[in-house]
Amino acid sequence: MAEIISVDFQQFFIFILLCLFSFLCYSFFFKKPKDSRGCDLPPSPPSLPIIGHLHLLLSSLSHKSLQKISSKYGPLLHIRIFNVSIILVSSASVAEEIFKAHDVNISSRGVAAIDESLVFGSFGVVYAPYGDYWKFVKKIIATKLLRPAVLERSRGVRAEELQRFYKRILDKVRKNEDIEISKEATMLINNILCRMSMGRSFSEENGEAERVRGLVAGSYALAKKIFFASVLRSPLEKLGIPLFKKDIMNVSNRFNELLEKILVEHKEKLDEGHQDTDMMDVLLAAYADENAEYKITRNHIKSFFVELFVGGTDTSVQTTQWTMAEIINKPDVLERLREEIDSIVGNSRLIQEADIPKLPYLQAVVKEGLRLHPPFPLLTRKFQESCEVKGFFIPEKTTLVINAYAVMRNPDSWEDPNEFKPERFLASSRSGQEDEREQAALKFIPFGGGRRGCPGSSLASVSVGTAVGVMVQCFDWRIKRDKVNMEETFEGLSLTMVHPLKCTAVPRTMDL
Incomplete structure (x- = not known):
């Protein structure tokens, strides 16, 4: 009996110690701060002890989980992962206030997962802090890489790749092969980006293209790990626990080997009098310029x-x-879109970029696709300084997560928010007093917003528009079911289909 009492007392004592330790951890890490005026943090949904709301972010569809708690608890919330505070935004009005009043304050995304990595490391633009380097690269992008005149000069390259895209689909049709839309689109976009950026595409014959696609796929697989590594870096680094460094550096080193070879080859072409100017030429010139505003490195x-x-x-x-x-x-929608393309483009040539401004319904279809399925449903930033949002106190170094998926499906901003209705983006369906720019800032943020918004949004929209246009113009599409399975998953940090779209294509025009 004495032994039993001793064991029970030991277990009770251990339990008391654990409770005391948990209370101290909560008091030290999770105490809700206030500013000097007594403002509280935004409201917070119920959390689990110690881990807080981590379970919500571990869901394969975390954007939907966060949308669900926002619809229940409000559009501006405070959540936490261990001792890391996160401000969650799920409405256009809150996003508008933050972008307009605190744009500079949130113009950094936080710390890179692995400083020396080429994959979302400190050398890149994505995690570059708002400072001299980021401003220098943004200026190069705006004035030398993606300005309208430069995109106009490379229009022929994109037209050639669009023709090849069409021919590849047609060739598979003749071989009675199914078309996997994502694979064909990947080849199209990869080739466009490669030719625009380095003057050549990766070779399919020697396995170079497949190697690059493998590295890109590996980077997607690491993206979610990198996100959590950056969020959990502070508490775990103190314990000397590196997160995913081996995996990240493996992909980084393979990219480094490939790109160093390409840089050397490109430099040799420049020395031999290579004339066409591409993105790599511009960056190599900046690298060699001793008087540049910022001295960039090969990394x-x-x-x-x-x-x-x-x-x-x-x-x-x-x-x-x-x-x-x-x-x-x-x-x-397919029929209306096809009628528009046939009336403007006809059936004697492929759709071209110059046709896009004359095809408002096609533009609306692409926008509606982006609204319902934003590539990056969660946009992340970091408050560099403490501030006040909607009367609530936001401490410095707090992570900001804007749920773009929830913002663009918010019933307060969109009628029938879960329905695919391209008509909502046509001028005839909007109030004459509604300003499109204001609408975009408030409700439509597939490419982010503010200073850190995607600089390539126009190029991406045109590339998607012409790709969709060619597929609608030139082929009828058949699937094995009555409807496409629209089940989604959160791979990396992007929204993808659980079941990739496979179709049978039937040509509806002669060879173009």
């Missing part, structure tokens, strides 16, 4: 291209796939 150049391939490809590919799936599920 800065390599990271730029890694982020271009990883971010630029996936956003356009997923949007193309989701938009085609919505169109196939809506025969009336």
Whole structure:
């Protein structure tokens, strides 16, 4: 009996110690701060001890989980992961206030997962803090890489790749092969980005293209790990626990080997009198300029291209796939879109970029695809300084997560928010007093907002528009079921289809 009492007392004592330790941890890490005026943090949904709301972010569809708690508890919430505070925004009005009043304050995304990595490391633009380097690269992008005159000069390159895209689909039709939309779109977008950025595409014959696609896929797989590594870095680094460093550096090193070889080859072409100017030429010139505003390194150049391939490809590919799936599920939309293209373009040539401004319904279809299926449903930033939002106190270094998925499906901003209705983006369906720019800032944020919004949004929209246009113009599409399965998953940090869209295509025009 004495032994039993002793064991029970030991267990009770251990239990008391654990309770005391938990209370101290909560008091030290999770005490709700206030500013000097007594403002509280935004409201917070019920959390679990110690881990807080971590279970909500571990869901494969975390954007939907966060949308659900926002619809229950409000559009501006405070959630936490261990001792890491996160401000969650799920409405256009709150996003508007933050972008307008605190844009500079949230112009950094926080700390890179692994500083020396080329994949979302400190050399890249994505995690670059708002400062001299970021401003220098943003200026190059705006004035030398993606300005209208430069995009106009490269229009012929994109037209050639669009023709090849059409021919590849037609060839598979003749071989009675199914068409996997994401694979065909990946080849199209990859080739466009490669030729625009480095003057050549990766070779299919020697396995170079497949190697790049493998590296990009590996980067997607790491994206979610990198996100959590950056969020949990502070508490775990103190314990000497690196997160995913081996996996991240493995992909980074393979990218480094490939891109160093390409840089050397490109430099040799420049020395031989290469005339055509592409993105790599511009960056190599900045690298060699001793009087440049900011002295970039070869790792800065390599990271730029890694982020271009990883971010630029996936956003356009997923949007193309989701938009085609919505169109196939809506025969009336497909018919209206085809009538518009046939009336403007005809059936004697392929749709071209110059046709896009004359095709308002096609533009509306792409926008609606982006609204329902934003490539990056969760946009992350970091408050560099403490501030006040909607009367609530936001401490410095707090992570900001804007749920773009929830913002663009908010019933307060959109009628029938879960329905695919391109008509909502047509001028004839909007109030004459509604300003499109204001609408975009308030409700439509597939490419983010503010200073850190995606600089390639116009190019992405045009690339998706022409790809969708060619598929609608030139082929009828058949699926094995009555409807496309629209089940979604959260791979990396992008929204993808659980079941990739596979179709049978039937040509409806002669060879173009």
